Amino acid sequence: MHRGRSDEEGFEAGGGDAVRGGLGACGKGGNDTTATKDGAITVGFSQVGAESEWRTANTRSVKEALAAPEFKLKFSDAQQKQENQIKALRSFIARGVDVIAFSPVVESGWETVLREAKAANIPVVLTDRGVDVSDESLFTTLIGSDFVEEGRRAARWLVEDSKATTAPVRIVELQGTVGSAPAIDRMAGFKEVIGADPRFAIVRSQSGDFTRAKGKEVMEAFLKAEGRDGIDVLFAHNDDMAIGAIQAIEEAGLKPGEDIRIVSIDGVRGAFEAMKAGKLNATVECNPLLGPQLAQIIRDVHAGKPLPKRVEVEEGVFTRDKAATELPNRKY
């Protein structure tokens, strides 16, 4: 595979190599494919960070798809900080890339920089996470999962799994990054479903920032606050936080998956291993392998083809009984 066109290693927001050929003769997003001397489409991609197994798989998928000779990738890791993403986006604009793609760490605060991209005539493709903007023309399309539906799916699993009981079900929730689309939407979808059934109550809810370390730390605090017998269910917005929490539950002398039922989101390999070991009850799939679809969208955007405002990804729900069979098939 051609690997000479990505300057992800050396690229820093505001610095790094110049894009060969600069802005090219035609405006961005038109039919021109001669923005670089060798005809490649220059893409500036700003990634959230490396906070989870999901993100690592997503980064790999994007880099592999955009390693094709028709692209020249400028990759920037924002380390979960919006200010780093804004700097990266401004750097992409200054360099005159053909297309900007990014996964916004949080939903709000993008209007100004997206207006700058629009003024420079550079199309913006959102991947994975959405933004909250008053003017939808500030981005071309969003490719990603339906996070509200993922929250609903987790809750539906819980309702089904609780059908034998009339007793109250005390839930603790590990939220993702505060202000991020998946945290906001998964919480909303989950609450929508459990809110219809008076047995369910969320007794504690706090952010674990989508990381294992934070998931463990916050679960320890939940256990301390609620006591060994005070929690029936953990809903974690991603598998990594659930895996961290499993450790905290075990260290508290409890059996994860039995004493505390656990449902999380992503469907990464680590979650399947935890399900196989009986420690996690269910995971709702969130597919990170967006690279090939993103590459096609970039081709289309660059060729000036019309695109739907939203491109969704197909996903399922997996439970413990399917873990051992499904594990060898997992690609992330």
Ligand code: AHR
């Ligand atoms: O935006 C997708 C979410 O971000 C994934 O569920 C989580 O694991 C990641 O960090």
